[in-house]
Amino acid sequence: xxxQSGPLTIILSDLGGGGVQHAYLRLARGLxxxxxxxxxxxxxxxxxxxxxxxxxxxxFELSACPGPVARFHAWAAAPDAFRDILLPVLLAxxxxxxxxxxxxxxxxxxxRKPRAxxxxxxxxxxxxxYLAHRAASxxxxxxxxxxxxxxxxxxxxxxxxxxxxRYARPLLxxxxxxxxxxxxxxxxxxxxxxxxxxxxxxxxDVVYNPVYNPVELIDSAVPAPHSWFLDNKTPVLLWVGRxxxxxxxxxxxxxxxRLREATDARLLLVGDGPRRxxxxxxxxxxxxxxxxxxVGWHHQPQTFMGHADALVLCSRFEGLGLVAIExxxxxxxxxxxxxxxxxxxIMDDGRFGRLxxxxxxxxxxxxxxxxxxxxxxxxxxxxxxxxxxxDASAKAYGRVMAAADEEEKGMxxxx
Numbered sequence: 113x114x115x116q117s118g119p120l121t122i123i124l125s126d127l128g129g130g131g132v133q134h135a136y137l138r139l140a141r142g143l144x145x146x147x148x149x150x151x152x153x154x155x156x157x158x159x160x161x162x163x164x165x166x167x168x169x170x171x172f173e174l175s176a177c178p179g180p181v182a183r184f185h186a187w188a189a190a191p192d193a194f195r196d197i198l199l200p201v202l203l204a205x206x207x208x209x210x211x212x213x214x215x216x217x218x219x220x221x222x223x224r225k226p227r228a229x230x231x232x233x234x235x236x237x238x239x240x241x242y243l244a245h246r247a248a249s250x251x252x253x254x255x256x257x258x259x260x261x262x263x264x265x266x267x268x269x270x271x272x273x274x275x276x277x278r279y280a281r282p283l284l285x286x287x288x289x290x291x292x293x294x295x296x297x298x299x300x301x302x303x304x305x306x307x308x309x310x311x312x313x314x315x316x317d318v319v320y321n322p323v324y325n326p327v328e329l330i331d332s333a334v335p336a337p338h339s340w341f342l343d344n345k346t347p348v349l350l351w352v353g354r355x356x357x358x359x360x361x362x363x364x365x366x367x368x369x370r371l372r373e374a375t376d377a378r379l380l381l382v383g384d385g386p387r388r389x390x391x392x393x394x395x396x397x398x399x400x401x402x403x404x405x406x407v408g409w410h411h412q413p414q415t416f417m418g419h420a421d422a423l424v425l426c427s428r429f430e431g432l433g434l435v436a437i438e439x440x441x442x443x444x445x446x447x448x449x450x451x452x453x454x455x456x457x458i459m460d461d462g463r464f465g466r467l468x469x470x471x472x473x474x475x476x477x478x479x480x481x482x483x484x485x486x487x488x489x490x491x492x493x494x495x496x497x498x499x500x501x502x503d504a505s506a507k508a509y510g511r512v513m514a515a516a517d518e519e520e521k522g523m524x525x526x527x
Contacts, residue, residue, distance in 0.1 A: 142506025298454025
């Protein structure tokens with residue numbers, strides 16, 4: 113493999129406020145602190161985190177091409193993969209927007225000659241990275257990452273109306289098989305990749321996302337970010353994330369309504385997303401107008417975690433569950449669904465917080481009530497959060513990306 117001293121490149125589709133973008137900006141900072149030159153290559157330099165690029169990271173925004181040109185470049189990059197590309201790319205009624213950046217990424221790879229490329233599994237970004245890497249003919253190391261259980265992603269999005277995902281499985285398998293290494297953000301995600309795409313397990317490294325960083329901890333003396341925290345008599349629950357279908361926030365609303373039958377409590381939702389309008393209507397239908405508040409996106413959700421009585425993670429699936437780790441770092445108790453993905457690993461099978469079945473609002477209400485009555489040790493939660501440090505994750509990613517012959521030496525980068 114190539115051993116040149118070019119930059120380590122992280123590829124993201126955009127800089128929205130999602131967990132993947134947060135994690136990879138932390139990773140970029142961690143790699144720079146370890147002495148690596150780092151490029152951040154984005155398809156669209158837009159989103160809530162566009163102003164939070166770490167110092168020392170060079171940013172490259174790619175230019176898009178028209179849809180027909182993108183389809184041609186996809187075919188030209190891998191003509192031997194014609195059957196895999198045909199349905200999800202060439203014949204799809206609407207092309208995935210990320211594919212319009214194939215020519216731009218090819219030019220970047222040829223111009224910058226990176227030592228290694230790390231692509232984040234946001235939409236079709238990994239497929240674009242695979243196709244551009246083949247077309248560029250630059251022998252850099254290609255690492256594809258997976259941030260959620262791919263089976264759940266395909267199930268949720270692979271309906272008749274979503275042609276691009278319905279027929280994407282063969283193309284995904286070809287992309288991941290081609291990569292030098294694959295990084296899964298939890299053991300559960302790795303196992304799901306192996307079974308869903310029939311991938312060899314010895315090609316996958318499990319590297320937890322970089323989350324815990326002492327310099328990001330919020331001082332307990334920071335003023336409360338919401339007036340509800342000023343009332344010490346009423347518990348305040350917290351949800352943080354992107355308001356998408358897989359987060360199953362309606363289940364939380366139903367559980368919260370049941371909880372309020374016996375317990376006076378309030379619920380803050382920090383974040384935004386495509387389901388916000390639907391959720392606001394459901395809140396109103398359930399008569400929760402006075403006790404459920406939508407805060408919107410916030411650049412430091414940890415300030416809420418430092419004051420909340422518990423954070424609730426109610427997803428149908430998660431890759432790892434970064435907000436749970438961030439809450440633990442702030443000493444905030446966590447109640448979570450035992451969903452496909454890495455949440456169970458974070459919670460150590462329930463040792464650090466209550467786990468309930470996904471979609472079970474009664475069980476979720478009971479777990480919240482029990483946590484409010486007997487919260488776990490804040491110091492124990494903080495110690496657990498340190499297991500997901502930025503430093504350890506950056507070192508592991510550095511080994512995966514920068515090593516040229518580690519596979520032959522029997523590398524194990526799982527942390």
